[in-house]
Amino acid sequence: MAAETPGKPHPDEIVVLRDVKKSFGEGQDVLKGVDLVARRGETTVIIGGSGAGKTTLLRHIVALEQPTSGEIYIDGENIVGLSERQLNRVRQKFGMVYQYAALLDSCTVMENVAFPLVEHTKKPLKEIEAKVVDTLKILGLDPDVTKKFPAELSGGMRKRVGLARALMLEPPILVYDEPTSGLDPLTSRVVDDLIEEMRVRFNVTSVVISHDITSCFRIAHQAILLIKGKVVARGSPDELAGGDSEVARDFVRQSGVDVRQVGRVSKG
Ligand SMILES: Nc1ncnc2c1ncn2[C@@H]1O[C@H](COP(=O)(O)OP(=O)(O)O)[C@@H](O)[C@H]1O
Ligand SMILES: [Mg+2]
Numbered sequence: 001m002a003a004e005t006p007g008k009p010h011p012d013e014i015v016v017l018r019d020v021k022k023s024f025g026e027g028q029d030v031l032k033g034v035d036l037v038a039r040r041g042e043t044t045v046i047i048g049g050s051g052a053g054k055t056t057l058l059r060h061i062v063a064l065e066q067p068t069s070g071e072i073y074i075d076g077e078n079i080v081g082l083s084e085r086q087l088n089r090v091r092q093k094f095g096m097v098y099q100y101a102a103l104l105d106s107c108t109v110m111e112n113v114a115f116p117l118v119e120h121t122k123k124p125l126k127e128i129e130a131k132v133v134d135t136l137k138i139l140g141l142d143p144d145v146t147k148k149f150p151a152e153l154s155g156g157m158r159k160r161v162g163l164a165r166a167l168m169l170e171p172p173i174l175v176y177d178e179p180t181s182g183l184d185p186l187t188s189r190v191v192d193d194l195i196e197e198m199r200v201r202f203n204v205t206s207v208v209i210s211h212d213i214t215s216c217f218r219i220a221h222q223a224i225l226l227i228k229g230k231v232v233a234r235g236s237p238d239e240l241a242g243g244d245s246e247v248a249r250d251f252v253r254q255s256g257v258d259v260r261q262v263g264r265v266s267k268g
Contacts, residue, residue, distance in 0.1 A: 009073050014040045014173060014205050015061055020070035022056060022229075030056045031067070032229040038173075038222070043199060043206040043266055045216045045237075047251070048226035054209045057226065058177055061207060063090040075172065092120065095166030095204075097176045102162065103150040109136075109161050110146035116168040135164045138201070139194070156187045163194060167202065174198055176208045180215050192218045196265045213255035217241075217262040225251055 009016040015038035022031040030053045038044040048054050059065040060072060063079050072079050079090050103112045110132055117128045133143050139160040150158055159179070166174060176195065180188035192215050199206050210216055216223050217237045225233040225240060225248050233240050233248035240248040241259050252259060 008076060009037070011076065012040050013037050013073070014075055015044075015207065016071075016073040017057075017060070018071040018073075020057075020060060020067045020072060022053075022060065022065065023068045030229050031060070033070070034226070034229070034231055036224060036231065036234075038205060038207055040172075040205050041199070041203065042221040043195065043208060043219050044222045044224065045208045045210055045220035046224045046226055047210055047213070047216050049211065052226045053229040054226055055177055058175055058207070058209050062094045062096060062175055063087045092169055093171055093173055095169065095171040095174045097159075097162050097166045097174065097179055103158060103165075105150050107149075108146065109148050109150070109153075112150070113146075113161060113165045113168065116165060120169060131168070132164065135167055136160070139164055154187075155183050156190050159183075159187075159191055160194065163198065167198070170202070171204065173205045173207065174202075176206070176210075178209055178211070180210065180212045185214075188212060188215060189218070191215075192265055195219050196267075200267075213252060213257040213259065214262055217257070217259050218265045221266055227251075 015036070017034050017036040020031055020034045023029045034057060046054050046057060056065065060067055063074070067080060074090055075093060079087065082090065110129065113132045113136065114128050117123055117131065132146065136143070136145060141157065141160055145157070153161065179195065180191050183191060195206055195208065196219055198204055208219065220237050222234065223237045223240050224231055227247065233243070233245035235243060237259065241252040242249065
């Protein structure tokens with residue numbers, strides 16, 4: 001399964017990992033030679049049980065972690081061995097949406113969403129605030145929400161606020177770590193729809209970590225099954241559920257989700 005293709009990735013391949021290994025010390029081999037390609041404009045969902053190395057893998061993709069060995073290309077650039085300053089530039093290509101939206105509780109919605117622009121640009125505050133209001137509106141949130149604190153919002157609203165913040169720097173790639181975790185099924189489906197809407201409306205590439213099989217079937221163009229730091233299967237969700245890989249079929253079956261009943265929201 002190793003990608004033998006040397007040299008620069010195809011321009012369509014916005015995220016490419018080749019034989020990526022990560023060890024945090026003796027006996028702590030977390031990634032054991034991961035090959036992965038996420039295509040521009042598509043949704044790639046990485047599934048796997050807890051402790052498989054999914055978050056670690058995502059941290060490598062967004063340049064927060066450097067591999068022990070292997071190559072990582074982001075938008076055509078090999079990011080392994082770059083300086084901290086160069087990595088900071090690469091990190092700005094990603095909008096990150098965390099499990100519990102990771103909003104600052106003591107800050108208003110306005111302060112939370114405005115933060116990346118205040119931090120990384122010299123735009124006037126008025127302009128930043130207008131952009132915050134516009135983006136929240138696109139996500140279906142009223143301007144009044146900007147004055148509220150995260151604790152005053154529902155789970156679904158917090159998710160939207162987290163998304164708005166991730167979109168502020170207009171990144172080409174959005175990454176989500178367990179976006180539906182801890183949400184009720186109804187809100188989870190709303191989040192799936194949002195992920196797809198973000199992709200279509202803002203023309204972004206999405207990389208999603210999940211152990212929600214329903215979500216994977218609804219949004220993924222490509223699903224990748226990670227077990228104990230290795231990719232054991234990849235393909236469309238249907239290919240994982242009914243393909244050659246027994247491990248993948250078992251993983252899908254053990255979720256208890258009747259995948260034939262799951263409606264797809266990802267188009268194209
Ligand atoms: N900075 C670190 N130092 C040591 N071990 C780590 C570190 N980060 C992650 N790990 C270990 O890597 C393994 C996989 O973790 P993680 O990537 O969070 O898995 P997942 O997201 O699939 O649940 C875990 O055993 C975890 O303890
Ligand atoms: Mg994780």
